Amino acid sequence: MSGRKPRSVANPLESTITTPSERILKECHSLYVDSENGLVKIASSLGVRLLPPRKKIIVMIMGNHSAGKSSFINWYVEEHIQKTGVAIETQGFTFITSGRKRESLTGNATLHLYPHFRPLLEFKGVMDYLTAEISTSKQKKFSLVTFVDTPGLVDGDMIYPFNVNSAITWLGEQSDLIFVFFDPMGQALCKRTLNIVEKLSEKCGDKLMFYLSKADEAGRETDRQRVMMQIVQELCRRPGLNKCGFEMPTIYIPNPQKPSRCVNQIDTVCQTIEKTINQAVQRTLDQLEKDCDLICSTISSKLEQDRVDAAYNKSVRFHSFMCGALGVFLPFLFILSFIVNTFSKEQLEELLGEGPAQTLSVLSGIVIYLWDFIPEDGQVVFVIIFGAFCYLLLCLAKYFSGRRNKILTKKEKRTMADYSDYIQDIVKAKKGKLYEWYLQQCAAEYDL
Numbered sequence: 147m148s149g150r151k152p153r154s155v156a157n158p159l160e161s162t163i164t165t166p167s168e169r170i171l172k173e174c175h176s177l178y179v180d181s182e183n184g185l186v187k188i189a190s191s192l193g194v195r196l197l198p199p200r201k202k203i204i205v206m207i208m209g210n211h212s213a214g215k216s217s218f219i220n221w222y223v224e225e226h227i228q229k230t231g232v233a234i235e236t237q238g239f240t241f242i243t244s245g246r247k248r249e250s251l252t253g254n255a256t257l258h259l260y261p262h263f264r265p266l267l268e269f270k271g272v273m274d275y276l277t278a279e280i281s282t283s284k285q286k287k288f289s290l291v292t293f294v295d296t297p298g299l300v301d302g303d304m305i306y307p308f309n310v311n312s313a314i315t316w317l318g319e320q321s322d323l324i325f326v327f328f329d330p331m332g333q334a335l336c337k338r339t340l341n342i343v344e345k346l347s348e349k350c351g352d353k354l355m356f357y358l359s360k361a362d363e364a365g366r367e368t369d370r371q372r373v374m375m376q377i378v379q380e381l382c383r384r385p386g387l388n389k390c391g392f393e394m395p396t397i398y399i400p401n402p403q404k405p406s407r408c409v410n411q412i413d414t415v416c417q418t419i420e421k422t423i424n425q426a427v428q429r430t431l432d433q434l435e436k437d438c439d440l441i442c443s444t445i446s447s448k449l450e451q452d453r454v455d456a457a458y459n460k461s462v463r464f465h466s467f468m469c470g471a472l473g474v475f476l477p478f479l480f481i482l483s484f485i486v487n488t489f490s491k492e493q494l495e496e497l498l499g500e501g502p503a504q505t506l507s508v509l510s511g512i513v514i515y516l517w518d519f520i521p522e523d524g525q526v527v528f529v530i531i532f533g534a535f536c537y538l539l540l541c542l543a544k545y546f547s548g549r550r551n552k553i554l555t556k557k558e559k560r561t562m563a564d565y566s567d568y569i570q571d572i573v574k575a576k577k578g579k580l581y582e583w584y585l586q587q588c589a590a591e592y593d594l
Contacts, residue, residue: 167427168289170580171201174430185437188565192444196437199430202292203422206317209327210339211298214359219293221399224285238275242293245280271308290423299338311342318346323422327359330373361396361408434577438569445562455551466546473539483510
């Protein structure tokens with residue numbers, strides 16, 4: 147019977163318990179994508195486009211080939227996921243993320259998993275070199291991180307099957323962190339790497355982090371210092387990279403069988419990732435509040451606009467009614483006056499009664515009196531002008547009728563009011579609890 151200890155699994159039972167940050171990000175994400183009352187659905191019904199927050203941060207690792215990118219990922223995950231070696235092992239982009247089951251995905255499935263990276267399709271040839279590795283590991287903060295392992299960069303006649311410079315630059319702009327690994331074995335000054343780094347520094351210089359990887363292989367301390375000086379000098383020659391406060395910690399994968407006296411600052415990489423995760427949690431909570439305020443303000447403005455439109459429609463309806471009534475009443479009165487004028491007073495009273503007959507006689511009398519003022523040779527012209535005027539009134543009535551604005555139905559207004567109440571009473575209250583819970587993890591009770 148063998149005396150070897152059993153190999154520990156990557157995710158023991160206790161590691162399946164989610165961390166506070168992971169729970170907060172998932173809770174916030176669910177508030178956005180809920181099928182019934184998700185903020186994305188509510189905002190869409192109001193004509194506002196919202197994007198759900200990511201549940202993980204994106205960390206892109208770039209550098210020349212054999213710089214230790216894949217080795218670092220394997221060390222962080224504590225599982226052998228990526229191939230490592232002196233040769234160019236990583237020829238495409240690989241997303242390494244945490245999941246329920248160990249799985250490898252190809253290009254199409256990878257874009258289904260990361261739909262916000264679909265613009266990569268615009269780079270011809272990338273699709274065939276796009277993969278994803280899903281690991282069940284919960285080590286360190288891996289459950290909140292997605293690593294992007296990039297192709298090893300070399301100078302010279304190396305031909306890539308796609309525009310590697312543009313693809314890495316675009317991915318870097320989408321990432322939360324960009325780790326640039328320089329190895330001390332003669333490839334640190336790769337011009338292609340420096341060109342991409344300089345391009346990235348123009349738009350996202352605050353995300354860039356530089357590391358001297360494989361520092362334990364650089365020989366003596368003086369050799370390491372010489373390599374670092376060469377790298378710094380090359381970086382300073384480029385205006386976009388010549389900045390104050392430049393740091394380049396020395397890191398290497400610790401190996402108990404090969405102890406080294408070189409200072410290993412690999413823990414600072416983990417601290418940087420953890421700090422970025424905390425910042426992502428804070429940004430997500432702050433964005434949640436901003437999106438809630440945006441939806442509430444949109445609802446308020448729509449309801450206010452609806453009240454303005456309703457008042458406007460009331461005014462338009464009045465104008466339409468008046469023009470239509472006059473357009474019908476005036477020609478009717480004009481014709482009726484001549485008809486009434488053919489009857490005697492006694493005949494009208496007998497037909498209509500004394501009151502209506504008297505009113506009708508007065509109105510027809512006014513029309514006949516005005517008609518007598520018009521010369522006989524101008525009466526035909528008057529009738530034509532009068533008819534045109536009445537037709538214009540009817541056209542104005544139709545015009546005003548078509549000028550009415552669309553207003554909300556009672557059901558729509560009730561739905562908006564329900565949305566506003568839900569956000570104020572449920573979402574904002576939950577956001578407050580999540581923020582309080584987050585602060586409790588990093589501050590003493592007496593500070594709150």
